Amino acid sequence: MFGEERTERIIGILSESFFPILMAGLQYTIPLTLITFTLGLILAFFTAAARISGFMPLVLLTRFYVWIFRGTPLLVQLFIIFYGLPSVGVTLSPFAAAVIVFTLNKGAYSSEIIRAAILSISKGQWEAAYSIGMTKSQALKRIVLPQAVRVSLPPLGNSFISLVKDTSLAATITVTELFQKGQQIAAVTYEPLWLYIEVAFFYLIFSTVLSYFQARLEIRYGRGIAK
Amino acid sequence: MITIDNLYKRFGALEVLKGVSLSIEKGKTAVIIGPSGSGKTTLLRCLNLLEMPDKGTISLGNKTLNVTAGTRLKQAEIVSFRKQTGMVFQSYNLFPHLTAVENVMEGQVIVLKRSKDDARKKALSLLEKVGLRDRADMYPFQLSGGQQQRVGIARAMAIDPEVLLFDEPTSALDPELVGEVLKVMKDLANEGRTMVVVTHEMKFANEAADQIIFMDGGVVVEQGTPNEVFNATRNPRTLQFLNKVSER
Ligand SMILES: Nc1ncnc2c1ncn2[C@@H]1O[C@H](COP(=O)(O)OP(=O)(O)OP(=O)(O)O)[C@@H](O)[C@H]1O
Ligand SMILES: [Mg+2]
Numbered sequence: 001m002f003g004e005e006r007t008e009r010i011i012g013i014l015s016e017s018f019f020p021i022l023m024a025g026l027q028y029t030i031p032l033t034l035i036t037f038t039l040g041l042i043l044a045f046f047t048a049a050a051r052i053s054g055f056m057p058l059v060l061l062t063r064f065y066v067w068i069f070r071g072t073p074l075l076v077q078l079f080i081i082f083y084g085l086p087s088v089g090v091t092l093s094p095f096a097a098a099v100i101v102f103t104l105n106k107g108a109y110s111s112e113i114i115r116a117a118i119l120s121i122s123k124g125q126w127e128a129a130y131s132i133g134m135t136k137s138q139a140l141k142r143i144v145l146p147q148a149v150r151v152s153l154p155p156l157g158n159s160f161i162s163l164v165k166d167t168s169l170a171a172t173i174t175v176t177e178l179f180q181k182g183q184q185i186a187a188v189t190y191e192p193l194w195l196y197i198e199v200a201f202f203y204l205i206f207s208t209v210l211s212y213f214q215a216r217l218e219i220r221y222g223r224g225i226a227k
Numbered sequence: 228m229i230t231i232d233n234l235y236k237r238f239g240a241l242e243v244l245k246g247v248s249l250s251i252e253k254g255k256t257a258v259i260i261g262p263s264g265s266g267k268t269t270l271l272r273c274l275n276l277l278e279m280p281d282k283g284t285i286s287l288g289n290k291t292l293n294v295t296a297g298t299r300l301k302q303a304e305i306v307s308f309r310k311q312t313g314m315v316f317q318s319y320n321l322f323p324h325l326t327a328v329e330n331v332m333e334g335q336v337i338v339l340k341r342s343k344d345d346a347r348k349k350a351l352s353l354l355e356k357v358g359l360r361d362r363a364d365m366y367p368f369q370l371s372g373g374q375q376q377r378v379g380i381a382r383a384m385a386i387d388p389e390v391l392l393f394d395e396p397t398s399a400l401d402p403e404l405v406g407e408v409l410k411v412m413k414d415l416a417n418e419g420r421t422m423v424v425v426t427h428e429m430k431f432a433n434e435a436a437d438q439i440i441f442m443d444g445g446v447v448v449e450q451g452t453p454n455e456v457f458n459a460t461r462n463p464r465t466l467q468f469l470n471k472v473s474e475r
Contacts, residue, residue: 127277128320132334132386133310135302142337146324 010194017185017195024181025202028095032167032177033206036099037160040106047111049140052118062111069108075169077101082173098170102163109159117152118144150221157214161207168203178202228253228421229274229390234283236269243269244280245445251423251438256416258432259425261442262468267425270442271392274423275312276305287311288389310338313383317395319375321367327354327378328363334386346385353381357411373404377411384415391415393424409435429472433457441465 002010047065050058069077082097092100121144129139171180182199186192229251236244243266251257259267272278274285276292279300285292288311292300322330331350335341341349354360357377367375376396383391393412397405409431416422416435426432432439432453439456441449441464449462460466 122320124316124318124320125322128314128316128322128382130277130309131275131312131314131316132382133306133338134334135306138337142333143322150324 010191013185013189013191014194014198017182017189017198020185021178021181021198021202024176025178025206028170028175028177029164029167029202029206032095032098032102032170032175033160033164036102036106036167037163039099039103040110040163041156043103043107044110044114047107048114048118051111051115065104066108066111069105070112074101074105074166075172077105078169078173094170094173094175097173098167098175102167102170106159106163110156113152113155113159114148117148120151121147146221150218153214153218153221157211157218160214161210164207164210165203228255228288229423230284230286231270231274232284232286234270234273234285235281236266236273236278237281243445244273247283247442247445247447249440249447249450251421253421254419255437256420256422256424256435257438257440258436259423259440259442260427260429260432260468260472261448262471265442266445267442268394271314271394271423271425274390274392275309275314276300277309277314310386311389313386313388313391315376315379315383315391315393315396317398319367319372319379319399321375321378321382323367326364326366327359327370327381330367330378331381331385334382339386350381350385353384354378356414357381358407371404372400373407376400376408380408380411380415390421390423393422393426395425395427397426397428427472429457441468443468 047062050062053059078097078101081101082092082094085092085097118140125143125147126139129143134142167177168179170177171183174180176184179199182195186195189195229249231250232248234244234247235242247266247270249257259270261267269278273280274287280294282296283294285294287308290308290311292308321327322333325333328347328350331353332343332346335346335349336343351360351363354363357380359374359377359381362370362374362378367378370378379396380391396412397408400408405428409428412422412424412431413435416437424431424436434453436453438450439453440447441456441462443464449456449460449465451460456465457469460469
């Protein structure tokens, strides 16, 4: 397909870019994923709890929040926070802006997953919990949530894995994560095909590792379920 | 032990309880019978406030609840009233993520704040009592319906309730598993537990009950000893119901 010289050049570029791209992944992509997933989950949990609380002001507030963040593109949300907010005096570092936007976005989506999981637990479970004297919050925490977690693990895991890939959007607000790094190197070496394949390879590795942990967690929370 | 006076409950336009009054003595077993839709389940659920009555008075143990149109109970009040009862559900409703012994420990640890060790000891002795000591570490899905229901009974007893409530505890069971559950219930009745049982098992009612309560159309039509109701009643509605049941 290519001359020997071209092949050698490509191999050289790929091996030289290997560590810079990997480092970008370890420095930005992975932390961004882990931090926003953790914060997003916490936010999602409280949002879901607020929505099933039946307390109207909280219900309305959280519905509004979910409506906004599910109804607008992630890219636009990033631009508003990073490029838009400075005009009203709020300037954020690229990384901080990415964390905030991804967290809010993930929180909105995941809260719907968690809420659906909670609602999928039968009324009989609540009533059995009440019948042994539990309060609503005890029933939620001890009986309903552990079962809801199991129900929501597969969809949450999928959304976690898609988050790894979504973090590439942070490149558009100048976070030098994996994809941005690949872009930079491609721009100076004129080998976009091979560099982007290399970038794709790293995403594949990262998401494969995460899928593995997801499967482990699902087994752990599968307690009490017929296989 | 239990006194209900003029209890009303409606769901939307449907009035289900239309002034139910009855009383059950401590240590006695009362069996509620009656046609489908007569309000038996609703009455039982009012007793532990899973359903909030619209109007009327319920006395249970040392607590009296007087409900009128404007009554709004705090969660703490509901819980402290409810803790005097243990309920056994038609569909068992065991906690699927907990083993049998954990199911029986849960209320003790979380609600009564017993230590895990004490709770486990008590749970194991209750499982022993219902004949399931050797199944303590199994999950509900590993147990038969009859075994699950017996765990359900142990779970209900674990919080030391004054009264045990049973809503058709054997209706969801295969016929060959009904006996093992009824036997446990009979033993409890003989021990002098206070029990309120909704059931269609007339043989059990006849043998284990101290008191039969016949409900129809949201009221108590007749109550008395099994002999009075099953053999000596003159009430046409009771007779009609008993005829229908014996045809089955
Ligand atoms: N939560 C509810 N909302 C609306 N209607 C209800 C509700 N619970 C019960 N009902 C209605 O109230 C009536 C009495 O129901 P209940 O379950 O107390 O009867 P039951 O005597 O237990 O009947 P069965 O023998 O079939 O169990 C029925 O017509 C039922 O449809
Ligand atoms: Mg019923």
